[in-house]
Amino acid sequence: MSTREPRRLLAQELAATAAAYQDAAVIPHCPTCAKPCCRLDKLVLELEWKQVKVFWRLDESREAFDRRLASGQGPQEIREGNGLYYVHSKPCPAYDEAGRSCRVYGQEIKPLGCSDFPVYEDRGGVLADLRCEAVDIEALADWLAKAIGPEWRIVRSADEEFPFLVTLAVRKIGKRSRS
Numbered sequence: 001m002s003t004r005e006p007r008r009l010l011a012q013e014l015a016a017t018a019a020a021y022q023d024a025a026v027i028p029h030c031p032t033c034a035k036p037c038c039r040l041d042k043l044v045l046e047l048e049w050k051q052v053k054v055f056w057r058l059d060e061s062r063e064a065f066d067r068r069l070a071s072g073q074g075p076q077e078i079r080e081g082n083g084l085y086y087v088h089s090k091p092c093p094a095y096d097e098a099g100r101s102c103r104v105y106g107q108e109i110k111p112l113g114c115s116d117f118p119v120y121e122d123r124g125g126v127l128a129d130l131r132c133e134a135v136d137i138e139a140l141a142d143w144l145a146k147a148i149g150p151e152w153r154i155v156r157s158a159d160e161e162f163p164f165l166v167t168l169a170v171r172k173i174g175k176r177s178r179s
């Protein structure tokens with residue numbers, strides 16, 4: 001059997017575990033969060049054109065919008081790059097400040113990065129973004145350990161450049177790494 005299938009199954013299990021952690025520990029905290037991520041004062045939101053068009057209620061063409069943006073007449077919080085749009089320093093237009101909720105929650109238009117934040121499967125492990133105050137990395141590691149079982153161990157590491165990004169990699173116990 002190819003090694004791809006077990007890897008794919010592990011990735012699916014990790015993704016399901018990350019989603020379950022978000023449902024249980026993160027989402028219930030959002031309405032009382034002291035620093036909601038959707039205000040985009042710390043995080044950068046990555047959007048495709050279709051999302052920009054809907055969120056800012058634009059009726060112009062993409063070309064016209066890009067020209068406006070390049071001339072400094074577009075929304076100041078949006079930067080264009082590599083065919084995507086990056087939003088920072090103003091709340092996301094889809095954020096309902098009064099209700100402390102996302103107006104496009106559960107909809108196809110919701111950016112993938114929003115669903116992934118702050119805990120998601122990443123290359124055979126789970127990545128946690130500690131900029132979210134609801135993430136308790138110890139509790140997440142315990143949660144993960146229970147989900148994947150005793151034949152796996154969890155190796156924790158922080159990103160060198162962005163130490164608030166912590167990876168919980170899973171390794172098969174007894175399997176030696178090549179060095």
Ligand code: SF4
Binds near residue numbers: 033035036037
């Ligand atoms: S930072 Fe975390 S707890 Fe706060 S609103 Fe965002 S996901 Fe919810």
Ligand code: SF4
Binds near residue numbers: 037103
């Ligand atoms: S789309 Fe929703 S979850 Fe994503 S930043 Fe905007 S309000 Fe927040």
